[in-house]
Amino acid sequence: MKRTLCILSLACLATVSHAQEWKQGASDWANLPTVKQSRQGLYLTPQQAYEMVQKEGKNTLFLDIRTRAEAMYVGMPSAVDALVPYVEHQEIMGEWDDKRNIYVLEPNVDFPKEVERRLTDKGLNKQSRIILICRSGDRSAKASDLLAxxxxxxxxxxxxxxxxxxxxxxxxxxxxxxxxxxxxxLPWSYKLDKTKMYFPK
Incomplete structure (x- = not known):
């Protein structure tokens, strides 16, 4: 548990950097900004992800890993299987992150366990394909590393x-x-499906 919390804390800090501009639909992954890179080196454009989910959705788990507030106020891709936050705001947002100019985000220690639960619910396992989406590709790369x-x-x-x-x-x-x-x-909505939402245990 402590090891997971430590890894999540380090990964959360790693998201402080800002990525350079990445052209829409670009797939020259060798030139992907460092902050968007993962150890596994598996990336998709939004269009590629959408097409993959349309064709192979039964064999793929598609997760939105943003905070619950982001999903609620900014909307979610309609094709996601679930919202599983990688980091979350404190229950009472009372602390400020001066480096990022936002309220402090904390690691979601349930993240790997909740991803595995969602895989099991879909009849999949740790070797199955998982697609992660965050706000701009930074957190999803770090979350990919944690899952790896x-x-x-x-x-x-x-x-x-x-x-x-x-x-x-x-x-x-x-x-x-x-x-x-x-x-x-691509299809998205402000209307949320409770069955896809994350509820801390």
Missing amino acids: MSGFSSVYSIAEGFEGDMGKEGPSANRRTVNGWKNTN
Whole structure:
């Protein structure tokens, strides 16, 4: 338990870096920004992930790993099997992360166990394909590394994430309009399905 918490804490800190702009639909994975890279090196564009889930959904677990607040206020991809947060905000958001300019995020120590439960519910196992999506591809890469260390062998990260990267200049500066699931116009909704939601045990 302590080892998992330590690994999650280090992985959470690793998400502080910001990725350089990644072109929508790009798949030149050798040039993927470092912050979006995982040890397994398995990546998908949003379109590739959507097509894979459409064709091979029974053999694939597709997880949104953002916080519950992100799913509730920003929406979720319609094709995901479940929301399993990799990190979460404190119950009472009273502490501030000065480096990231957000409320403090804490590791979700249930993350690997909850992923395994969702796999089992779908009749799959640790060798089955898992696709992860976060906001912009940073957290999903770190979550992929954690799952790999926990014995999951085929974990893909959607490099653009759900909202995508922020623009650098002009009207798109500091807005997530560069790439991502939403900006690719793939199916998503604000309407949430309770059976897909994460409830801490």
